[in-house]
Amino acid sequence: MIYADYNGSAPLSPPVKEYLLKRLEKGPFANPNAIHHLGAKTLMGMENARAVCAKVLGADYDQVIFNSGATEGISTVFHSVLGCDKNTKKTIIISGIEHSAIINTANYYASEKGYNVKVLPVTKDGVVELETLKKWIAEEKSNIAMVSIMAANNETGVIQPYKEINDLCKSNNIPFLCDTTQFIGKTRFNFKESNFDYAVCSGHKLGAMTGTGILLVKDATTLKPLIIGGGQEKGHRGGTQNYLGNETLAVALTAIDSVLNNLNALAEKRLEFEAKMKKAFPNVVIIGEKAPRLASTTYISYPGIHGQAVQIELESQDIFVTTSSACSDNMPVTSKVLRAMGVEDDVGRGVVRISLCLNSPLEYYDQLADALTKAYTKLTKVKSF
Amino acid sequence: MIYADYNGSAPLSPPVKEYLLKRLEKGPFANPNAIHHLGAKTLMGMENARAVCAKVLGADYDQVIFNSGATEGISTVFHSVLGCDKNTKKTIIISGIEHSAIINTANYYASEKGYNVKVLPVTKDGVVELETLKKWIAEEKSNIAMVSIMAANNETGVIQPYKEINDLCKSNNIPFLCDTTQFIGKTRFNFKESNFDYAVCSGHKLGAMTGTGILLVKDATTLKPLIIGGGQEKGHRGGTQNYLGNETLAVALTAIDSVLNNLNALAEKRLEFEAKMKKAFPNVVIIGEKAPRLASTTYISYPGIHGQAVQIELESQDIFVTTSSACSDNMPVTSKVLRAMGVEDDVGRGVVRISLCLNSPLEYYDQLADALTKAYTKLTKVKSF
Numbered sequence: 001m002i003y004a005d006y007n008g009s010a011p012l013s014p015p016v017k018e019y020l021l022k023r024l025e026k027g028p029f030a031n032p033n034a035i036h037h038l039g040a041k042t043l044m045g046m047e048n049a050r051a052v053c054a055k056v057l058g059a060d061y062d063q064v065i066f067n068s069g070a071t072e073g074i075s076t077v078f079h080s081v082l083g084c085d086k087n088t089k090k091t092i093i094i095s096g097i098e099h100s101a102i103i104n105t106a107n108y109y110a111s112e113k114g115y116n117v118k119v120l121p122v123t124k125d126g127v128v129e130l131e132t133l134k135k136w137i138a139e140e141k142s143n144i145a146m147v148s149i150m151a152a153n154n155e156t157g158v159i160q161p162y163k164e165i166n167d168l169c170k171s172n173n174i175p176f177l178c179d180t181t182q183f184i185g186k187t188r189f190n191f192k193e194s195n196f197d198y199a200v201c202s203g204h205k206l207g208a209m210t211g212t213g214i215l216l217v218k219d220a221t222t223l224k225p226l227i228i229g230g231g232q233e234k235g236h237r238g239g240t241q242n243y244l245g246n247e248t249l250a251v252a253l254t255a256i257d258s259v260l261n262n263l264n265a266l267a268e269k270r271l272e273f274e275a276k277m278k279k280a281f282p283n284v285v286i287i288g289e290k291a292p293r294l295a296s297t298t299y300i301s302y303p304g305i306h307g308q309a310v311q312i313e314l315e316s317q318d319i320f321v322t323t324s325s326a327c328s329d330n331m332p333v334t335s336k337v338l339r340a341m342g343v344e345d346d347v348g349r350g351v352v353r354i355s356l357c358l359n360s361p362l363e364y365y366d367q368l369a370d371a372l373t374k375a376y377t378k379l380t381k382v383k384s385f
Numbered sequence: 386m387i388y389a390d391y392n393g394s395a396p397l398s399p400p401v402k403e404y405l406l407k408r409l410e411k412g413p414f415a416n417p418n419a420i421h422h423l424g425a426k427t428l429m430g431m432e433n434a435r436a437v438c439a440k441v442l443g444a445d446y447d448q449v450i451f452n453s454g455a456t457e458g459i460s461t462v463f464h465s466v467l468g469c470d471k472n473t474k475k476t477i478i479i480s481g482i483e484h485s486a487i488i489n490t491a492n493y494y495a496s497e498k499g500y501n502v503k504v505l506p507v508t509k510d511g512v513v514e515l516e517t518l519k520k521w522i523a524e525e526k527s528n529i530a531m532v533s534i535m536a537a538n539n540e541t542g543v544i545q546p547y548k549e550i551n552d553l554c555k556s557n558n559i560p561f562l563c564d565t566t567q568f569i570g571k572t573r574f575n576f577k578e579s580n581f582d583y584a585v586c587s588g589h590k591l592g593a594m595t596g597t598g599i600l601l602v603k604d605a606t607t608l609k610p611l612i613i614g615g616g617q618e619k620g621h622r623g624g625t626q627n628y629l630g631n632e633t634l635a636v637a638l639t640a641i642d643s644v645l646n647n648l649n650a651l652a653e654k655r656l657e658f659e660a661k662m663k664k665a666f667p668n669v670v671i672i673g674e675k676a677p678r679l680a681s682t683t684y685i686s687y688p689g690i691h692g693q694a695v696q697i698e699l700e701s702q703d704i705f706v707t708t709s710s711a712c713s714d715n716m717p718v719t720s721k722v723l724r725a726m727g728v729e730d731d732v733g734r735g736v737v738r739i740s741l742c743l744n745s746p747l748e749y750y751d752q753l754a755d756a757l758t759k760a761y762t763k764l765t766k767v768k769s770f
Contacts, residue, residue, distance in 0.1 A: 009625060011414030024405060029396030036696065036705045068453040068596060071614035071624030100615040101623060108613055204625055211453060211596050211627025226611060228493055229456035230485040238486060239456030240394060240589055242596025311421065320421045
């Protein structure tokens with residue numbers, strides 16, 4: 001089996017499984033806020049996990065807020081930045097390729113709180129248009145409440161000019177949320193070097209327990225808790241902490257940190273795979289090919305062959321890919337990310353997303369090439385549309 | 386070891402551990418929203434878990450919203466009921482013995498959204514004053530936005546007149562959130578029979594994975610998502626679902642359901658234990674003694690002996706109890722629950738909370754009696770205050 005849907009969700013990573021097997025056996029299990037020894041030990045384990053996460057992510061210890069995942073992180077940041085009724089700045093800037101968690105949250109603040117959402121266009125390679133952002137900020141910087149743009153796109157793997165965006169925001173005093181859900185764990189990341197105000201990640205994308213996550217925040221005093229509760233996470237996120245899950249975040253992030261050196265080899269092999277496919281099938285399109293991309297993602301289309309047909313063919317060969325993001329791939333249409341990039345329907349309906357992880361064996365790309373060749377050969381005989 | 390802090394947090398229950406050990410080995414791990422077979426299988430497992438939770442909790446399948454715990458459930462309900470800026474009803478009624486998750490959330494809506502919080506007094510036995518609630522509702526029912534009162538108190542275990550409160554709310558069209566965090570899993574509960582609008586629970590109180598929970602809602606169309614995201618949980622709660630955690634909720638609830646018959650024996654043994662302690666130490670006070678209480682909770686005080694000293698003595702005998710709730714027990718003062726009950730400081734500072742689970746061996750109470758006898762005997766020689 002080749003699981004090639006890491007951008008959708010990662011299986012528990014082997015070190016996390018191993019950790020959990022021991023952890024389940026030996027404990028401790030207790031409320032980390034309890035006064036007894038078991039509580040103190042639980043708390044210590046969790047705070048040690050926080051320190052490990054902080055170190056791997058290049059953040060200070062108190063910049064790491066544990067939560068249930070990136071979506072909660074996003075809702076918390078919007079609530080913190082925009083939730084004050086006295087906010088006089090009324091424009092939110094996002095891009096046309098954001099994850100629906102960002103788009104839906106921005107739209108909520110538009111419809112419920114009177115904000116105006118401006119959607120930054122992207123180039124045909126899937127990169128947000130920096131010049132337009134510059135223009136918009138120059139035009140109405142005193143009215144921009146926040147900017148929220150992702151670091152890497154979940155479908156295409158295209159890396160965005162987050163540094164330039166952050167600099168622009170910083171020099172104009174605009175809070176910047178960088179959606180790093182597909183970036184953290186897939187390439188090098190250092191929160192303090194990034195100088196972002198807010199960044200988010202989800203444990204299930206990293207091989208940690210499902211339902212875990214981290215909100216990274218430059219200055220935690222800017223946070224308003226979304227989940228209020230009894231003062232946990234220094235008042236930033238209520239609810240008895242998910243100590244078991246949080247511990248797995250430390251294990252998963254440490255495991256990822258140890259294989260970052262695989263990045264170049266993976267990227268090269270990925271390019272070799274893509275070149276092979278394009279040579280064998282000259283019609284084939286690699287989405288975002290000319291842009292900088294994550295080493296582990298290929299978004300590939302054979303125009304005229306339906307992506308879902310390709311996905312099913314690959315599945316029959318025990319290879320698991322998707323057509324777009326998990327949130328939208330039940331719709332057999334061109335995804336909104338591809339529409340924002342101006343991709344035509346015959347290409348857009350033909351895509352499959354192949355996403356591996358940093359320590360996927362490089363041979364997977366050979367096997368993927370063989371399997372995809374078989375699938376395209378078969379399906380070109382019965383063109384879908 | 387006797388772990389007697391189940392009201393604080395339950396260890397993973399043995400069936401949950403067993404389930405996880407198998408589950409980690411065999412998978413599947415995938416985004417439950419992915420189109421491939423692994424995604425579909427993951428989704429099916431999770432939705433099967435929802436059906437099991439619904440059955441055990443006496444709810445309809447679509448009344449079960451998975452989330453990260455009771456605190457998130459509480460924040461979601463307040464947001465749903467009060468989050469609309471056009472709300473003209475401005476009074477929230479809670480009680481003086483609510484968990485800080487309720488109190489802090491109500492206070493947030495008071496300070497940020499102009500609501501008025503009325504705090505219902507309780508009797509000296511720790512039961513909310515129903516007559517006062519009736520009076521308040523009669524006086525200003527058209528102005529009451531919601532009522533939030535717990536089913537059983539986390540410190541005392543005292544069961545509240547939730548049926549009467551619910552009836553009062555229903556006949557006056559007032560939304561009622563019943564904080565069932567300490568009730569579900571500790572006694573019989575049926576959501577539909579309760580007729581509550583909203584009820585909450587936390588997996589970590591039930592022996593399920595930490596960071597899991599369920600919001601029970603009579604009519605899910607009344608919900609406004611707090612965590613917005615990509616439309617998961619039918620749009621009621623965004624974020625890739627914590628499928629592993631949600632599965633453990635089904636396992637833990639099923640395990641609890643199978644031992645509900647232990648309730649009477651446990652309650653009897655608990656009374657025997659309390660009688661034994663009172664006979665041996667006539668000064669001893671059982672908090673809420675005359676009120677209906679959960680079968681598994683004893684809140685016991687030896688006036689003049691500091692609870693924390695008792696807790697440490699018990700811990701030296703490998704017995705883990707707390708002095709009050711995990712959220713407040715780091716403060717060596719009379720808890721706010723006890724203050725609301727009008728408990729004097731010499732009693733309030735002397736309490737320890739002993740909380741077991743439905744299938745704790747009955748012999749634990751004999752061991753607890755012996756250990757507590759030793760502790761009191763030793764500590765009465767060096768009175769704390």
